[in-house]
Amino acid sequence: MATPSSYCVKTDTLRAGTFLPLSVASSIYDCHFPKTLISCRSPIKLSLKFSNTYKGIGYLQIRSYISPRILTRTLVARADANRIDDDEAFEVNKDNGSSKTDADLEQQQKSSQLAKRVVFGLGIGITAGGVVLAGGWVFSVALAAVVFAGSREYFELVRSRGIASGMTPPPRYVSRVCSVICTLMPLFTLYKGQIDVSVASAAFVVAMALLLQRGNPRFSQLSSTIFGLFYCGYLPSFWVKLRCRLLAPALNTGVGASWPTLLGGQAHWTIGLIATLISISSIIAADTFAFAGGKAFGRTPLTSISPKKTWEGAIAGLTGCIFISVLLSKIFSWPTSILSAISFGFLNFFGSLFGDLLESMIKRDAGVKDSGSLIPGHGGILDRVDSYVFTGALAYAFVCNLLPVYGV
Known part of the structure; x- marks a missing residue:
């Protein structure tokens, strides 16, 4: 001094x-x-x-x-x-x-943030559990609402200063139309089952709108828009296929035998419902175990995309994901093979991990910490559902193509 x-x-x-x-x-x-x-x-x-x-x-x-x-x-x-x-x-x-x-203020801020995360996390978890159990139009409409909010956040990230400084973002009217198309995809999936032709047609219309716009169309506009249709609309629609289209009954589960008749009885417990519950629960376990393991033992960075993620946390997340997958498979008696349950846990973990890393890459290029501020303490919708974007498609393919007779 x-x-x-x-x-x-x-x-x-x-x-x-x-x-x-x-x-x-x-x-x-x-x-x-x-x-x-x-x-x-x-x-x-x-x-x-x-x-x-x-x-x-x-x-x-x-x-x-x-x-x-x-x-x-x-x-x-x-x-x-x-x-x-x-x-x-x-x-x-x-x-x-x-x-x-500064340490006291930072500690107070962390405590307040943690309290918000816990309260809103429990609320989201309970609501999501009820929606999954309900299935049908309740599940599809709720997913459509999430898709709409997520697609709006995605196109705002594309228009952010960090990304837009290196590319030309799509016009706002195109991004809004794409958000509406993405919102309709889960509903069309419930109604028609297959939407490949519809998605291809929507991509063609969007491409024509970009090519015929005034000014100088850019490939970056086309690539970011078509990826938005795929990332925000098409991939989440596989959760509707998994939950609502796999209607084969899970006859071996004891939960269905005691399920109230007014709520559907034994027939309500389908392969799609059990697969969805196991997949979502194992993803939650992976995130929880990875966070706890990274805090306690994390030393080795996993990737530069997300510096806070460590190999130790990833291993802990994989362990928790497989553990919950095997545990629930025993409770629901599906899949009947323990090897299939372990494989399902592996698939859910890697789908959730790379979905998380992809969204982190988008946010890093955009120069933002959170995709939005819709959920207090959690950021935006994409921050909460990034681990689920790819996992629904992987789980659906696993059940339909890799498990004999849907794993029964």
């Missing part, structure tokens, strides 16, 4: 009962660079004093005399022999006058 010297103080026009900026700078700098430290109540008298310094940190004590009591504010100023930094931020506890460190 610089040698002791007098300090000049500047305060804005004082108003009773309000917090106003207070600036202070050392006279050895000729007061050319006043430092705004904090807002404080309107004082009558001020006495300024620097206490002992340590590692370039000085503690500026401001004593304000306000009858009938004395309020003391202790602020922290960082200075060296050359300058006073203008980019430092300081906080003060207005309740008891004690200063709050």
Whole structure:
């Protein structure tokens, strides 16, 4: 810290009962660079004093005399022999006058964020569980709503400064039309079963709209739009195929035998329902185990796309995913082979992992931390469902093509 010297103080026009900026700078700098430290109540008298310094940190004590009591504010100023930094931020506890460190504020913010994540996470989990059990139009409409929100976030990411600086984004009217098309895909899947021709036709119409637009059409517009149709609409529709189109009854499960007749009875428990429950539960387990394992043992980075992911966390996530898959297969008596259950767990894990990494790559190029702010504590819809985008298609292909007689 610089040698002791007098300090000049500047305060804005004082108003009773309000917090106003207070600036202070050392006279050895000729007061050319006043430092705004904090807002404080309107004082009558001020006495300024620097206490002992340590590692370039000085503690500026401001004593304000306000009858009938004395309020003391202790602020922290960082200075060296050359300058006073203008980019430092300081906080003060207005309740008891004690200063709050950055670590305290960060800890409070993390606690608040964790509470939001837990509350909204439980709400989302309970709601999603009810929707999956209901199936049919309830499941398809709920998925369509998620698809619409996710597609809007995707096209906003494409238009963000980070991505748009290196490419030409599609026009807004094209992105809005694509969001509507993506929303209709789960509903068409429920109604028709196969939507390959419909998706190809929609892609053709969108391509023509881009090619015939005014100005100079770019390939980046076409590629980002067609990928949006595939990523936001076509892939999520496989969850409808898995849950609502695989209607073969799961006769071996004991849960169906005790299921109320008013809710569908034994026939309600189909292969599609059990496969969907196991797939979603194993993805949740993979995320939970990966987070806990990475926090406790994470040392080796997994990929530069997502620096916080580690090999240790990935191994923990894989273990949790397989464990839940095998456990639920025993409860539901599907699939009957333990090797099939382990393979199903492997497939769900890698589908969720690469779905997460793909969305992280998009956000990294966009220069954003979250895809949106729709869900408090969780970010946007894409931040919550990125692990499920590819997994539905992989699970559907696994059940239909790799398990003999659907694993019964």
